[in-house]
Amino acid sequence: MVIGPEDGTACVRRRFAERWSAAVAGTSYVSLKPDELTDYLAGLTDRLVDALAAPRHDPAPAHRIGVELVAAHFTGPETMRRSLTVLGEELPTLVADPLPPDLARRLGSTLGALAAGYAEALCERTLDEQEAIRRAMLAARRESEAKLATSESRLRAMFTEAAIGIGIADLEGNIQEVNPALVRMFGYPAQEFTQRNVSAMVHPDDAPSVWQLYEELVRGRRDHFRVEKRFFRADGAIIWTNLTVSLVRDADGAPAYQVAMLEDVTERQQLQATLAHLAYHDPLTGLPNRALFSTRLAEVFADPVNPRRVGLCSLDLDGFKRVNDSLGHDVGDQLLVAVAGRLAECCGPDRLLARMGGDEFVVLIDGSSGAAELVELAEEIITAMTAPIRLDGRDLSVTTSIGIVEQAVAETTAAELMSAADITLYRAKHDGKGRYAVFDRGRTDQEIARFTLSATLPAAVERGEFVVHYQPLITLADGALRGVEALVRWQHPTFGLLQPDRFIELAEETGAIVTLGRWVLAHACAQARSWRDEFGAAAPFLSVNLAPRQLEEPDLVADVTAILLDTGLQAAQLQLELTEQAVMRDEPGPLKALRALDDLGVGIAVDDFGTGYSNLSALPRLPVRGLKLDGSFVRTLRGGDATDRTDELIVSTLIDLAHGLDLTVTAEGIETADQLERLRSLGCDVGQGWLFAKAVPAEGITAMLRRHEIREDSG
Numbered sequence: 189m190v191i192g193p194e195d196g197t198a199c200v201r202r203r204f205a206e207r208w209s210a211a212v213a214g215t216s217y218v219s220l221k222p223d224e225l226t227d228y229l230a231g232l233t234d235r236l237v238d239a240l241a242a243p244r245h246d247p248a249p250a251h252r253i254g255v256e257l258v259a260a261h262f263t264g265p266e267t268m269r270r271s272l273t274v275l276g277e278e279l280p281t282l283v284a285d286p287l288p289p290d291l292a293r294r295l296g297s298t299l300g301a302l303a304a305g306y307a308e309a310l311c312e313r314t315l316d317e318q319e320a321i322r323r324a325m326l327a328a329r330r331e332s333e334a335k336l337a338t339s340e341s342r343l344r345a346m347f348t349e350a351a352i353g354i355g356i357a358d359l360e361g362n363i364q365e366v367n368p369a370l371v372r373m374f375g376y377p378a379q380e381f382t383q384r385n386v387s388a389m390v391h392p393d394d395a396p397s398v399w400q401l402y403e404e405l406v407r408g409r410r411d412h413f414r415v416e417k418r419f420f421r422a423d424g425a426i427i428w429t430n431l432t433v434s435l436v437r438d439a440d441g442a443p444a445y446q447v448a449m450l451e452d453v454t455e456r457q458q459l460q461a462t463l464a465h466l467a468y469h470d471p472l473t474g475l476p477n478r479a480l481f482s483t484r485l486a487e488v489f490a491d492p493v494n495p496r497r498v499g500l501c502s503l504d505l506d507g508f509k510r511v512n513d514s515l516g517h518d519v520g521d522q523l524l525v526a527v528a529g530r531l532a533e534c535c536g537p538d539r540l541l542a543r544m545g546g547d548e549f550v551v552l553i554d555g556s557s558g559a560a561e562l563v564e565l566a567e568e569i570i571t572a573m574t575a576p577i578r579l580d581g582r583d584l585s586v587t588t589s590i591g592i593v594e595q596a597v598a599e600t601t602a603a604e605l606m607s608a609a610d611i612t613l614y615r616a617k618h619d620g621k622g623r624y625a626v627f628d629r630g631r632t633d634q635e636i637a638r639f640t641l642s643a644t645l646p647a648a649v650e651r652g653e654f655v656v657h658y659q660p661l662i663t664l665a666d667g668a669l670r671g672v673e674a675l676v677r678w679q680h681p682t683f684g685l686l687q688p689d690r691f692i693e694l695a696e697e698t699g700a701i702v703t704l705g706r707w708v709l710a711h712a713c714a715q716a717r718s719w720r721d722e723f724g725a726a727a728p729f730l731s732v733n734l735a736p737r738q739l740e741e742p743d744l745v746a747d748v749t750a751i752l753l754d755t756g757l758q759a760a761q762l763q764l765e766l767t768e769q770a771v772m773r774d775e776p777g778p779l780k781a782l783r784a785l786d787d788l789g790v791g792i793a794v795d796d797f798g799t800g801y802s803n804l805s806a807l808p809r810l811p812v813r814g815l816k817l818d819g820s821f822v823r824t825l826r827g828g829d830a831t832d833r834t835d836e837l838i839v840s841t842l843i844d845l846a847h848g849l850d851l852t853v854t855a856e857g858i859e860t861a862d863q864l865e866r867l868r869s870l871g872c873d874v875g876q877g878w879l880f881a882k883a884v885p886a887e888g889i890t891a892m893l894r895r896h897e898i899r900e901d902s903g
């Protein structure tokens with residue numbers, strides 16, 4: 189039998205249902221065989237997974253399932269608790285890709301709805317049960333004399349056997365009789381009850397309305413009331429009950445005595461408290477989560493004339509991803525717990541410290557005294573982080589970057605405060621990590637632009653906002669167009685055409701360069717192929733920049749191979765430019781990728797050569813075919829009779845060295861005829877620069893090639 193993806197999903201869900209079924213087996217009196225129980229829970233699993241993965245999240249189906257569980261008699265106190273544990277741990281793993289981005293929040297709301305539906309239904313059911321007993325009692329009173337005896341014995345049986353506690357008192361509140369369930373619930377003997385008065389059953393935190401309702405009842409102004417009320421047990425513990433008190437009248441309708449029925453809902457109360465805690469706390473660190481933080485922040489801003497000040501520290505661990513990637517998620521988790529502990533110590537109990545997700549934390553100071561207070565806290569945190577954290581027998585050092593913003597509540601909004609903290613954190617990171625930065629309104633415009641670009645870059649690749657321009661690479665000996673370098677530009681909807689210096693670094697920082705770089709490569713290769721189709725051997729080779737980060741991608745070689753296959757461009761027509769630092773890094777992964785690319789036949793050139801202080805003796809061992817001399821060398825080359833010849837000597841030495849290693853030399857940034865002359869006389873092979881042409885759209889190159897063709901044809 190062939191197992192398709194559908195079957196695979198069904199199998200996984202079925203196995204989960206088996207684990208769920210094992211967890212709740214025997215916790216409720218349900219007459220289902222193990223297999224039937226699993227079938228039943230498998231059905232619920234499907235519905236819960238569907239609810240989690242639905243395009244628009246809606247907790248209602250989970251609520252319904254909670255209600256159904258009660259209807260199906262899954263009412264044992266352990267059933268829901270165990271179900272929540274199993275579901276909380278495993279339900280998210282059953283959701284198929286693409287995962288909804290807010291999966292964690294959805295899970296919280298789904299389980300919350302499930303438990304709420306369950307609790308409500310359970311409460312409903314008990315109320316029904318209480319109502320039935322009340323009616324039976326009233327009926328008993330009205331029964332004719334003849335039937336009195338039987339009905340009383342029926343009533344007595346009900347009284348003794350009932351699962352809920354029942355107590356009967358006179359109108360003065362003297363307790364006359366209690367049933368065994370009530371005795372069990374309170375933990376003291378029946379005699380003790382009968383020596384008590386109802387009024388002694390007060391809990392200090394009772395709402396005053398409870399006793400008002402009671403007064404109305406014994407005066408005959410109401411027939412019954414229902415409340416949730418606390419009592420003290422014999423051992424001093426608190427029990428929560430659903431309390432229904434009914435007035436029983438005599439044959440003439442005058443109040444005669446009162447009957448109280450109590451259901452112990454302590455477990456359910458605890459469950460609800462646990463759920464509320466779960467909904468507002470991060471399970472890993474126990475810290476308040478984003479939801480609680482947002483609620484608190486909203487409260488700060490709820491009063492529009494709040495005269496106080498408010499401060500935020502936004503924290504992000506530096507290099508946490510590396511810890512996770514290299515040491516695994518378990519160590520990453522332990523590290524987060526340790527960090528949370530240190531942060532909590534620094535913050536003390538009066539400041540709200542929350543984990544916003546991943547390695548991001550935030551401290552909220554409502555009623556701050558000024559930025560100095562936050563700076564002090566930030567310094568304390570940074571110092572607290574300096575001691576290494578010992579995990580799994582090894583010492584890990586982490587630092588954190590902190591963005592600080594402190595303002596009068598009246599002068600800002602919650603959203604502005606958050607975005608100011610984010611931007612400032614971003615600046616702290618950019619300034620060098622392990623440090624804090626204080627929000628400075630003056631600097632933000634520029635930073636907001638940077639921040640916006642960084643945040644929108646990945647989507648911009650998908651939206652096709654990038655274009656590639658091509659700059660000619662000219663053979664110096666004969667002035668022929670030998671190749672083109674692909675240079676990317678961002679056609680930004682609001683900022684206009686952006687040069688790479690505005691975004692390449694951002695793209696490297698965020699990792700978006702991988703997607704962007706792949707797009708540039710594919711796009712430029714397709715273009716190069718079409719030049720090849722049109723101009724044959726006269727078509728230029730293509731040189732494409734490769735960011736260091738791309739060289740680390742395990743898929744790089746496969747990507748390049750696929751792109752060459754797709755576009756039909758020959759490997760020999762492609763050159764990749766990498767900076768010295770990227771090429772000379774002494775690591776096996778990148779070097780292996782370079783070798784594989786070289787084996788494919790793709791050329792590798794070292795870009796901006798001469799700026800990287802690298803060890804030149806490493807060059808011969810690398811699969812490199814050319815050097816691109818950095819523009820700064822070319823700029824210092826002066827005319828024939830310039831006085832200082834040192835620069836020229838350096839360039840000349842570099843060219844000789846390269847030729848000695850059989851490498852082609854390209855000079856970047858040639859702007860004047862003098863520079864061209866010098867480089868030509870020094871034996872430089874290829875030139876690039878505004879003297880020949882700036883980077884232009886593909887059509888510009890096509891036009892040049894056509895002109896060239898005409899010249900050749902006619903010449």
Ligand code: C2E
Nearest residue numbers: 675676687688692708733734735857858859876877878883
């Ligand atoms: P690069 O690879 O060294 O590219 C040469 C840069 O020098 C280009 O700037 C080019 O326009 C500029 N240039 C060319 N001739 C002259 C000249 O005569 N005078 C002066 N002053 N400048 C000249 P551009 O296009 O702004 O690109 C800047 C850098 O951005 C590139 O430097 C490259 O490192 C990076 N870059 C551009 N496109 C990509 C890409 O697709 N991927 C990656 N990873 N980096 C790219």
Ligand code: MG
Nearest residue numbers: 673733765795
């Ligand atoms: Mg380049």
Ligand code: MG
Nearest residue numbers: 795796816856
């Ligand atoms: Mg360069």
